[in-house]
Amino acid sequence: MKCLIIAAGKGSRLCRKGNCKPLVPILGVPLLERVIRCAIQGENDDFYVVSGYQGDRVRHFLDDLARRCRVKITHIINDDWELDNGLSVLKAREYLDGPFLLLMGDHLFDPAILRDLTRRPIGEGEITLAVDSYTTNSLIDMDDVTRVQLENGKVRDIGKGLASFNGVDAGIFLCTPVLFEALERSAAIHGDTSLSGGVRCLATAGKVKALDIQGRFWLDVDDPKALEKAERVLLERLRDKPNDGPVSRYLNRPLSVRISRQLTRLAISPNQISLVSFLFSLLAAGLFAVGGYPALLAGGVLAQVASIIDGCDGEVARLKFRESDFGGWFDAVLDRYADAFLLFGLTWHAYGARADGITLLIGFLAIIGSFMLSYTADKYDSLMRGRIAGGRRLRVGRDIRVFLIFLGALFNQPFGALAVIAVLMNTETVRRVIVCRGKK
Amino acid sequence: MKCLIIAAGKGSRLCRKGNCKPLVPILGVPLLERVIRCAIQGENDDFYVVSGYQGDRVRHFLDDLARRCRVKITHIINDDWELDNGLSVLKAREYLDGPFLLLMGDHLFDPAILRDLTRRPIGEGEITLAVDSYTTNSLIDMDDVTRVQLENGKVRDIGKGLASFNGVDAGIFLCTPVLFEALERSAAIHGDTSLSGGVRCLATAGKVKALDIQGRFWLDVDDPKALEKAERVLLERLRDKPNDGPVSRYLNRPLSVRISRQLTRLAISPNQISLVSFLFSLLAAGLFAVGGYPALLAGGVLAQVASIIDGCDGEVARLKFRESDFGGWFDAVLDRYADAFLLFGLTWHAYGARADGITLLIGFLAIIGSFMLSYTADKYDSLMRGRIAGGRRLRVGRDIRVFLIFLGALFNQPFGALAVIAVLMNTETVRRVIVCRGKK
Numbered sequence: 001m002k003c004l005i006i007a008a009g010k011g012s013r014l015c016r017k018g019n020c021k022p023l024v025p026i027l028g029v030p031l032l033e034r035v036i037r038c039a040i041q042g043e044n045d046d047f048y049v050v051s052g053y054q055g056d057r058v059r060h061f062l063d064d065l066a067r068r069c070r071v072k073i074t075h076i077i078n079d080d081w082e083l084d085n086g087l088s089v090l091k092a093r094e095y096l097d098g099p100f101l102l103l104m105g106d107h108l109f110d111p112a113i114l115r116d117l118t119r120r121p122i123g124e125g126e127i128t129l130a131v132d133s134y135t136t137n138s139l140i141d142m143d144d145v146t147r148v149q150l151e152n153g154k155v156r157d158i159g160k161g162l163a164s165f166n167g168v169d170a171g172i173f174l175c176t177p178v179l180f181e182a183l184e185r186s187a188a189i190h191g192d193t194s195l196s197g198g199v200r201c202l203a204t205a206g207k208v209k210a211l212d213i214q215g216r217f218w219l220d221v222d223d224p225k226a227l228e229k230a231e232r233v234l235l236e237r238l239r240d241k242p243n244d245g246p247v248s249r250y251l252n253r254p255l256s257v258r259i260s261r262q263l264t265r266l267a268i269s270p271n272q273i274s275l276v277s278f279l280f281s282l283l284a285a286g287l288f289a290v291g292g293y294p295a296l297l298a299g300g301v302l303a304q305v306a307s308i309i310d311g312c313d314g315e316v317a318r319l320k321f322r323e324s325d326f327g328g329w330f331d332a333v334l335d336r337y338a339d340a341f342l343l344f345g346l347t348w349h350a351y352g353a354r355a356d357g358i359t360l361l362i363g364f365l366a367i368i369g370s371f372m373l374s375y376t377a378d379k380y381d382s383l384m385r386g387r388i389a390g391g392r393r394l395r396v397g398r399d400i401r402v403f404l405i406f407l408g409a410l411f412n413q414p415f416g417a418l419a420v421i422a423v424l425m426n427t428e429t430v431r432r433v434i435v436c437r438g439k440k
Numbered sequence: 441m442k443c444l445i446i447a448a449g450k451g452s453r454l455c456r457k458g459n460c461k462p463l464v465p466i467l468g469v470p471l472l473e474r475v476i477r478c479a480i481q482g483e484n485d486d487f488y489v490v491s492g493y494q495g496d497r498v499r500h501f502l503d504d505l506a507r508r509c510r511v512k513i514t515h516i517i518n519d520d521w522e523l524d525n526g527l528s529v530l531k532a533r534e535y536l537d538g539p540f541l542l543l544m545g546d547h548l549f550d551p552a553i554l555r556d557l558t559r560r561p562i563g564e565g566e567i568t569l570a571v572d573s574y575t576t577n578s579l580i581d582m583d584d585v586t587r588v589q590l591e592n593g594k595v596r597d598i599g600k601g602l603a604s605f606n607g608v609d610a611g612i613f614l615c616t617p618v619l620f621e622a623l624e625r626s627a628a629i630h631g632d633t634s635l636s637g638g639v640r641c642l643a644t645a646g647k648v649k650a651l652d653i654q655g656r657f658w659l660d661v662d663d664p665k666a667l668e669k670a671e672r673v674l675l676e677r678l679r680d681k682p683n684d685g686p687v688s689r690y691l692n693r694p695l696s697v698r699i700s701r702q703l704t705r706l707a708i709s710p711n712q713i714s715l716v717s718f719l720f721s722l723l724a725a726g727l728f729a730v731g732g733y734p735a736l737l738a739g740g741v742l743a744q745v746a747s748i749i750d751g752c753d754g755e756v757a758r759l760k761f762r763e764s765d766f767g768g769w770f771d772a773v774l775d776r777y778a779d780a781f782l783l784f785g786l787t788w789h790a791y792g793a794r795a796d797g798i799t800l801l802i803g804f805l806a807i808i809g810s811f812m813l814s815y816t817a818d819k820y821d822s823l824m825r826g827r828i829a830g831g832r833r834l835r836v837g838r839d840i841r842v843f844l845i846f847l848g849a850l851f852n853q854p855f856g857a858l859a860v861i862a863v864l865m866n867t868e869t870v871r872r873v874i875v876c877r878g879k880k
Contacts, residue, residue, distance in 0.1 A: 326876055329819050333873060336815055340808040348800070360788070360800075367804075368780040371811045375776055379769050433773060436766055 001118055002096055003044045004175075006088040006195075007032050007105025008052025008081035013223040014106075020054040021222075022105050023061060026230050027319045028264030031221055032058070032105050033065055036073075037321045039103060042114030045071040048095050049105070050088040052081025084193040086183045093180045102173035108230055109172060109218040117174045117211055126207045127179055129155055129199065130172035134215035139229065140168055144222070146196055148210070155208035158200050167210065169196070170218045174211075178202065235261055238315045243381075247399035248311065256311030263316050270317040273309065274331045280306035281338035288345030291352045293412050300409020303342055307402040310335065335398060336374055342405055343367045343418065350414040359415060366418045369425030370401055380432045396428045441558055442536055443484045444615075446528040446635075447472050447545025448492025448521035453663040454546075460494040461662075462545050463501060466670050467759045468704030471661055472498070472545050473505055476513075477761045479543060482554030485511040488535050489545070490528040492521025524633040526623045533620045542613035548670055549612060549658040557614045557651055566647045567619055569595055569639065570612035574655035579669065580608055584662070586636055588650070595648040598640050607650065609636075610658045614651075618642065675701055678755045683821075687839035688751065696751030703756050710757035713749065714771045720746035721778035728785030731792045733852050740849020743782055747842040750775065775838060776814055782845055783807045783858065790854040799855060806858045809865030810841055820872045836868045 011021025019025070022032035029037070036047060047066075051058040059075050066073040074095065078088045089102065099122060101114065113130055120128055131148050132140070147165035149157040158169060173179075183198035190197060202208045217237075221230050235257050244253060263273065280302055287299030313331055317323045347363025373396065401421060408417020451461030459465070462472035469477070476487060487506075491498040499515050506513040514535065518528045529542065539562055541554065553570055560568055571588050572580070587605035589597040598609060613619075623638035630637060642648045657677075661670050675697050684693060703713065720742055727739030753771055757763045787803025813836065841861060848857020 326879075329876065330873065333812065333816060333869075336812060337808065340804070340811075344801075344804045344808075348797070351800075357788070360791075361784075364780070364784045364807075367807065368777065368784075368811075371780075371808075371815075372773065372776060375811075375815060376773060429773075433770065436769065439766075 001044060002046050002048060002098070002100040003039050003103065004048045004050070004089070004092050004096060004100050005032070005035060005039075005103045005105050006050045006085055007035075007058065008050050008055075008078040008088045009085065010053040010081065011106060011222060014221070014227060016224075020057065022051075022058050023054075024227065026108075026221070026227060027234055027261065029320055030061065031108075032061075034108055035103060035105055036065065036071075037069070038109055038111050039101070039114060040069060040071060042111035043118075044101065044114065047071060047073045048076055048092055048100075049073055050076040050078050050091055052078040052088070055079075055081075084195075084197075086186070086193045086195045086198050089195055089198070090180060090183050093177070096175075097177060099174065099176050102175050102179075104171040104220070106221050107171040107218060108221060109170065110213075110216045113170070113172055113211075113213050113216055113218065116213075117172065120174060120209070120211060122174055122176060122209070124176055125178045126209060127176060127199070127202060128174040128209040128211055129158075130170040130213050130218075131155070131167040131210040132170050132215065132218065133167045133212045135166070135168055139217075139219050139233065141220070141226065144220070145169065146171075150210055150212075153210055154206060155199070155203045155210050158196050158203055158208075160196070167212070170213055171220060172218070173199075178207065231261070234319060238318060243395065245395040245397040245399040247403045248397075251403070252308045252311050252399055255308050256315060259309065260312045260315035260319065263312055264319050268316075270313040270320075270322055270327050271330055273313040273316060274327070274334050277306045277310040277313070278334040278338050280309065281342055285341040285345030288342070288409070288414070289348045291349060296349060296409045296412065296414065299345065300406045303402055303409070304406040306338065307399065307406075310338075310398075332374070336371065339370050339374075339398065339401060340367055342402070343370060343421070346405060346408065346414045346418055350418060354415060359418075362415065362418045362422050365422035365426060369422050369429060372429040373397070373401075373425045376429055376432045379436060396424060401425070441484060442486050442488060442538070442540040443479055443543065444488045444490070444529070444532050444536060444540055445472075445475060445479075445543045445545050446490045446525055447475075447498065448490050448495075448518040448528045449525065450493040450521065451546065451662060454661070454667065456664075460497065462491075462498050463494075464667065466548075466661070466667060467674055467701065469760055470501065471548075472501075474548055475543060475545055476505065476511075477509070478549055478551050479541070479554060480509060480511060482551035483558075484541065484554065487511060487513045488516055488532050488540075489513055490516040490518050490531055492518040492528070495519075495521075524635075524637075526626070526633045526635045526638050529635055529638070530620060530623050533617070536615075537617060539614065539616050542615050542619075544611040544660070546661050547611040547658060548661060549610065550653075550656045553610070553612055553651075553653050553656055553658065556653075557612065560614060560649070560651060562614055562616060562649070564616055565618045566649060567616060567639070567642060568614040568649040568651055569598075570610040570653050570658075571595070571607040571650040572610050572655060572658065573607045573652045575606070575608055579657075579659050579673065581660070581666065584660070585609065586611075590650055590652075593650055594646060595639070595643045595650050598636055598643055598648075600636070607652070610653055611660060612658070613639075618647065671701070674759060678758060683835065685835040685837040685839040687843045688837075691843070692748045692751050692839055695748050696755060699749065700752045700755035700759060703752055704759050708756075710753040710760075710762055710767050711770055713753040713756060714767070714774050717746045717750040717753070718774040718778050720749065721782055725781040725785030728782070728849070728854070729788045731789060736789060736849045736852065736854065739785065740846045743842055743849070744846040746778065747839065747846075750778075750838075772814070776811065779810050779814075779838065779841060780807055782842070783810060783861070786845060786848065786854045786858055790858060794855060799858075802855065802858045802862050805862035805866060809862050809869060812869040813837070813841075813865045816869055816872045820876060836864060841865070 007022045014021040014024050023030045062073045076091050078091045080087050146169035147162040148167040148169050149165050150167045182201040186192045186197035186201045219230050238257050239253050284299040284302035287295045343366050351359045404417050404421050408414050447462045454461040454464050463470045502513045516531050518531045520527050586609035587602040588607040588609050589605050590607045622641040626632045626637035626641045659670050678697050679693050724739040724742035727735045783806050791799045844857050844861050848854050
């Protein structure tokens with residue numbers, strides 16, 4: 001389906017550091033790119049973007065983006081960008097002769113909304129508007145939204161000034177070319193050239209259906225406060241990872257998210273972050289092997305820092321739309337090496353203090369147990385997938401492992417840490433085998 | 441689709457040790473069970489089995505099989521089992537009013553033939569016969585087969601005595617109820633109550649299409665020589681595993697297949713075989729740790745024996761239709777533990793002879809490298825799947841690892857073996873990461 005995005009206005013409240021609004025970065029990604037990336041995640045690849053203010057810069061940026069994302073972006077130029085946004089839509093008329101999606105260049109949203117919207121059947125003379133009925137949604141600036149009056153699943157009235165309303169226009173439409181006629185009618189009869197004016201014409205005739213998105217994420221980014229809010233929400237969403245273990249959830253993730261926020265501003269790739277975390281772990285293992293409490297403590301702190309940074313690669317990848325299968329796998333491979341080196345360094349340290357076979361054996365069991373836990377994770381997780389919906393299970397994973405190493409270093413108990421890891425990791429592995437056997 | 445199997449005859453040439461022919465075991469699985477299991481693999485689950493000679497025993501066995509395999513098996517009794525096999529087919533008439541598959545209770549076959557056959561469109565008055573045009577197929581006993589004369593993809597004539605023929609009846613049919621009429625006509629007009637007689641009636645009328653299976657596996661098991669042949673072929677097919685490394689292919693597999701042949705006669709499960717192999721490895725690791733060349737050598741031999749037995753679990757599972765996801769995974773988990781213990785035992789041994797940090801480090805690198813190789817295997821293999829069609833790649837895997845351990849023990853070079861394993865396994869892991877990165 002074709003996807004029309006209007007991004008012609010100046011958006012003066014967000015012009016800063018010489019960037020016009022569509023190119024203002026949010027966590028390292030320009031606003032308009034975020035909109036297009038979300039639409040791509042919503043399974044669209046044929047875009048028509050109306051540009052106006054600083055149009056040359058915007059179009060140059062879009063050409064580059066089209067190449068990077070391997071999608072088609074057609075430019076539509078609106079030199080009347082200082083006038084109402086309905087005119088931007090009208091400029092696209094000759095390109096769109098069937099159903100199309102209409103998005104605002106400054107509205108972020110959950111891609112699932114697009115998938116739902118495009119699956120809705122639509123009649124020839126109708127349009128469908130995504131409406132949020134959760135008007136208490138904390139993300140909505142009630143002074144600035146376009147209000148909607150709903151009745152029996154249809155939009156009865158729309159406008160900023162509505163006194164009575166039970167929904168909010170989320171700025172996401174599934175349209176047919178009837179919208180163009182409505183915009184012209186609105187201009188001719190009411191002198192109203194806004195998009196809302198056109199939609200109101202159709203609403204009066206009972207031709208605007210509503211898709212209630214019920215509080216799903218969407219956000220109109222039109223001033224610095226909203227931009228700040230957008231960054232906060234995007235960062236908060238990173239923390240909602242059901243696979244995170246307890247140490248990740250309450251210690252690592254809150255810190256890594258703060259680091260990731262800064263990292264998005266740099267030209268560092270997720271894989272480079274994985275490598276940095278790995279090198280920190282190697283250095284920590286080396287410090288363990290040096291011997292003596294100061295080096296042990298320094299190594300422990302460094303290992304925990306590496307574990308925190310290890311969360312940033314995935315976070316930056318999500319924030320900058322750079323997730324890849326290879327990236328996730330590369331990170332996992334480096335983590336296995338890092339774990340093994342940390343535990344070997346700790347064993348070496350403990351053996352230096354207590355040179356008996358038991359120390360070597362316990363160290364070995366800690367290494368093999370940690371490895372087996374990762375080795376069995378995929379199978380176990382896929383088996384358990386349906387069963388964690390109810391409540392969160394306690395996950396024994398890498399976050400706990402490294403935290404135990406850190407505690408062992410902090411309290412100068414390397415042997416104790418190895419013993420706990422050896423017992424915990426191998427017991428959990430055996431438990432998993434037994435559980436999987438029962439489910440075969 | 442319904443599946444009719446005729447298994448009423450006495451098959452006196454194969455009656456032995458009190459077993460009637462359908463229940464004669466081939467590598468631990470009764471002949472008739474093999475036919476049904478192959479049909480299940482060919483995506484069938486609704487069976488009609490005609491039993492006659494020793495019918496009570498056969499039906500009792502089938503009831504148990506139906507429960508084990510979770511399929512439906514309907515008994516059809518033919519007390520005239522001493523007469524021609526066409527009568528067995530006729531007994532099923534009331535059960536079959538649409539298209540159905542017809543199989544011989546003593547013909548083994550590649551399940552893919554059934555899948556091809558059922559996908560063939562068939563007219564109401566027609567039947568399709570699986571015909572092998574490779575009449576030089578070494579599995580075919582030319583003195584005993586039913587010969588077929590093909591013309592333009594249709595069977596023109598059929599019979600044991602045909603002088604001129606260009607194909608062989610593989611005993612696998614896709615039928616419609618027209619076959620029953622043909623059998624009655626053949627009996628009434630020609631006094632011929634054999635299945636071939638009925639098929640000949642249809643062939644004369646141009647109603648028998650042929651599916652050429654071109655040498656795909658099928659085998660009529662009707663005498664001790666054919667049974668011997670069947671066992672040999674089933675064992676040979678085990679050796680055709682494209683994922684086998686060189687040591688597996690040329691040393692382990694030829695030996696493990698011989699062991700598996702014996703194991704199929706015992707009531708030992710594949711998972712139990714995995715456990716035995718694992719315990720052998722643990723014992724070998726213990727011998728390594730004892731110290732001294734004799735123990736080292738004994739451990740090395742035991743490790744190699746364990747590696748050979750490690751092939752038997754999968755082989756027995758395939759031969760006895762007991763393959764399972766859990767079984768494969770359980771074996772892999774035990775293998776990882778076994779590898780780690782073997783290498784740790786060897787490191788312990790080497791450290792006893794040469795107590796320096798380098799020995800520990802090399803041992804550690806051998807353990808982590810071996811583990812990483814297994815950890816990266818799934819991802820790498822899935823990436824490479826399309827690319828090994830041309831030729832066989834050299835696979836660095838467990839077979840090579842254990843063989844190197846064996847060689848290290850044999851030549852009393854534990855440190856050398858560890859060093860080679862450490863370098864080989866880690867280099868291959870890094871190579872895989874680089875290859876996967878290039879393909880991302």
